[in-house]
Amino acid sequence: xxxxxxxxxxxxxxxxxxxxxxxxxxxxxxxxxxxxxxxxxxxxxxxxxxxxxxxxxxxxxxxxxxxxxxxxxxxxxxxxxxxxxxxxxxxxxxxxxxxxxxxxxxxxxxxxxxxxxxxxxxxxxxxxxxxxxxxxxxxxxxxxxxxxxxxxxxxxxxxxxxxxxxxxxxxxxxxxxxxxxxxxxxxxxxxxxxxxxxxxxxxxxxxxxxxxxxxxxxxxxxxxxxxxxxxxxxxxxxxxxxxxxxxxxxxxxxxxxxxxxxxxxxxxxxxxxxxxxxxxxxxxxxxxxxxxxxxxxxxxxxxxxxxxxxxxxxxxxxxxxxxxxxxxxxxxxxxxxxxxxxxxxxxxxxxxxxxxxxxxxxxxxxxxxxxxxxxxxxxxxxxxxxxxxxxxxxxxxxxxxxxxxxxxxxxxxxxxxxxxxxxxxxxxxxxxxxxxxxxxxxxxxxxxxxxxxxxxxxxxxxxxxxxxxxxxxxxxxxxxxxxxxxxxxxxxxxxxxxxxxxxxxxxxxxxxxxxxxxxxxxxxxxxxxxxxxxxxxxxxxxxxxxxxxxxxxxxxxxxxxxxxxxxxxx
RNA sequence: CGAGGAGUAGCGCAGUUUGGUAGCGCGCUUGGUUCGGGACCAAGAGGCCGUGGGUUCAAAUCCCGUCUCCUCGACCA
Numbered sequence: 001x002x003x004x005x006x007x008x009x010x011x012x013x014x015x016x017x018x019x020x021x022x023x024x025x026x027x028x029x030x031x032x033x034x035x036x037x038x039x040x041x042x043x044x045x046x047x048x049x050x051x052x053x054x055x056x057x058x059x060x061x062x063x064x065x066x067x068x069x070x071x072x073x074x075x076x077x078x079x080x081x082x083x084x085x086x087x088x089x090x091x092x093x094x095x096x097x098x099x100x101x102x103x104x105x106x107x108x109x110x111x112x113x114x115x116x117x118x119x120x121x122x123x124x125x126x127x128x129x130x131x132x133x134x135x136x137x138x139x140x141x142x143x144x145x146x147x148x149x150x151x152x153x154x155x156x157x158x159x160x161x162x163x164x165x166x167x168x169x170x171x172x173x174x175x176x177x178x179x180x181x182x183x184x185x186x187x188x189x190x191x192x193x194x195x196x197x198x199x200x201x202x203x204x205x206x207x208x209x210x211x212x213x214x215x216x217x218x219x220x221x222x223x224x225x226x227x228x229x230x231x232x233x234x235x236x237x238x239x240x241x242x243x244x245x246x247x248x249x250x251x252x253x254x255x256x257x258x259x260x261x262x263x264x265x266x267x268x269x270x271x272x273x274x275x276x277x278x279x280x281x282x283x284x285x286x287x288x289x290x291x292x293x294x295x296x297x298x299x300x301x302x303x304x305x306x307x308x309x310x311x312x313x314x315x316x317x318x319x320x321x322x323x324x325x326x327x328x329x330x331x332x333x334x335x336x337x338x339x340x341x342x343x344x345x346x347x348x349x350x351x352x353x354x355x356x357x358x359x360x361x362x363x364x365x366x367x368x369x370x371x372x373x374x375x376x377x378x379x380x381x382x383x384x385x386x387x388x389x390x391x392x393x394x395x396x397x398x399x400x401x402x403x404x405x406x407x408x409x410x411x412x413x414x415x416x417x418x419x420x421x422x423x424x425x426x427x428x429x430x431x432x433x434x435x436x437x438x439x440x441x442x443x444x445x446x447x448x449x450x451x452x453x454x455x456x457x458x459x460x461x462x463x464x465x466x467x468x469x470x471x472x473x474x475x476x477x478x479x480x481x482x483x484x485x486x487x488x489x490x491x492x493x494x495x496x497x498x499x500x501x502x503x504x505x506x507x508x509x510x511x512x513x514x515x516x517x518x519x520x521x522x523x524x525x526x527x528x529x530x531x532x533x534x535x536x537x538x539x540x541x542x543x544x545x546x547x548x549x550x551x552x553x554x555x556x557x558x559x560x561x562x563x564x565x566x567x568x569x570x
Numbered sequence: 571c572g573a574g575g576a577g578u579a580g581c582g583c584a585g586u587u588u589g590g591u592a593g594c595g596c597g598c599u600u601g602g603u604u605c606g607g608g609a610c611c612a613a614g615a616g617g618c619c620g621u622g623g624g625u626u627c628a629a630a631u632c633c634c635g636u637c638u639c640c641u642c643g644a645c646c647a
Binding site: 016513 | 583643
């Protein structure tokens with residue numbers, strides 16, 4: 001490719017509305033252009049990166065017997081009504097009518113299409129298991145897209161769906177894909193990816209993992225053990241906390257605390273540590289006036305994902321003034337009287353004594369609360385957010401928190417879709433059963449941005465060889481000189497004939513100008529041909545961190561470059 | 571959806587307080603001089619100042635509406 005002809009705007013200055021490195025650099029280097037909120041065009045080099053990532057994924061999917069297919073982006077309402085998701089999914093699904101007035105949707109994922117595709121063709125257990133996958137555009141009308149390609153509304157995704165006769169078979173296959181995913185991210189060149197247990201969310205199903213690229217700009221929080229292999233998404237992470245029960249329980253005592261309403265103020269006022277207090281956090285069950293009151297140790301916070309699971313309902317934060325019987329800042333487990341409320345106690349309170357909590361009347365708290373003696377509840381639930389420094393549930397060592405970008409996910413789906421959509425096969429006994437599904441996704445654009453996020457320096461992007469848009473940047477300095485022009489064109493042809501991907505900078509521009517573009521675009525190998533190299537009879541080959549002068553003929557140079565590409569490919 | 575910020579040339583910005591011929595840097599075109607880390611000189615091209623309405627002799631500037639983008643939050647199969 002001739003750089004002089006490449007369409008894509010590179011800029012010297014940072015775009016004003018980008019804040020994270022991948023967004024800034026992809027824009028500055030001319031890889032992407034915004035069309036509308038969360039909707040992007042890709043330039044040729046970005047498309048080349050996408051294609052390389054897709055090819056790596058394709059190889060790995062084929063290696064686990066995947067069959068590449070293609071489902072439509074636009075689907076009729078009926079298909080999504082079958083699974084029920086036409087009704088359960090909110091505004092993030094785009095709905096519209098076609099010219100005949102039929103209700104249509106834009107696919108945001110393709111479970112329905114996959115089941116629709118397979119259910120008539122497959123009717124015997126002998127045809128199981130199988131996996132079908134595609135690369136397809138998804139549209140999710142996110143309330144807020146952000147961060148360039150990190151979170152968008154329209155994107156290409158590899159999504160895969162596997163079908164199994166029983167859980168055991170799914171489990172076996174699931175871990176084959178698990179390994180395939182590990183290989184994919186490694187091959188793409190992402191260094192800091194971990195697979196963590198995750199919430200199955202609205203997808204239904206039991207087991208799920210997210211592949212997280214650990215980076216500060218990540219939107220998700222991941223809990224990792226500093227010593228052992230424990231890792232989990234914050235939504236499902238658990239921890240072990242120190243037992244804070246004192247030997248002697250003091251008697252209950254009401255104390256005047258005036259307007260001290262939050263834990264920090266009360267704990268300071270009464271001179272007790274925050275972890276010797278109990279606080280209440282209030283919610284409503286979504287769409288209702290039914291209050292949910294959670295009691296938790298003062299220094300901890302509620303993990304709403306866990307809470308939703310415990311009470312099997314969505315919750316929204318409540319304004320305490322809207323709940324009769326509650327006094328904001330003075331809610332406590334003793335003398336609590338709120339009709340129709342769901343009350344949840346976090347396990348951090350179990351067996352504790354000598355706690356300070358609200359007295360359920362204004363301006364008073366109660367000291368000396370002993371949960372065993374005074375509250376006497378049977379069941380404690382885990383609804384607390386894990387905090388940095390708490391202990392690992394597996395090995396007891398310290399937990400650390402990191403941010404991450406979700407670059408892939410795998411789910412054991414169960415029979416949610418085969419059941420609702422009426423897909424059955426006959427098993428060995430001739431009985432009709434619903435196949436069990438797994439699904440597996442990787443977003444291509446997000447993968448590009450994630451690598452960019454992880455792999456750049458102050459000059460620009462640094463693509464791993466495996467996905468670089470071109471392997472080599474051939475820079476002809478003083479191309480107005482005939483010798484340079486001839487020799488660089490000769491080398492360009494020689495490299496391309498040998499299958500080396502070359503971006504040939506044939507522009508008449510100064511050295512610094514061209515080098516800057518090379519660095520900005522992040523092409524891994526740079527070759528310079530100039531009057532200087534010609535005079536010495538050598539060529540200059542360099543990577544971002546080292547420069548090699550070779551004293552060789554062009555034919556040998558091609559060989560040398562291919563060798564370097566091979567090395568850098570790992 | 572809530573809070574904040576911003577829309578002026580392809581990119582980055584000034585001009586808006588106090589209404590009076592629309593500017594600067596980069597990039598682009600032409601010519602010349604340079605030439606290994608974003609060169610220099612000269613001459614050019616390029617903008618209904620997001621958009622609709624209003625006030626005014628006169629609006630980028632004042633008033634009202636509206637759209638879009640960014641950040642934080644809510645949300646996130």
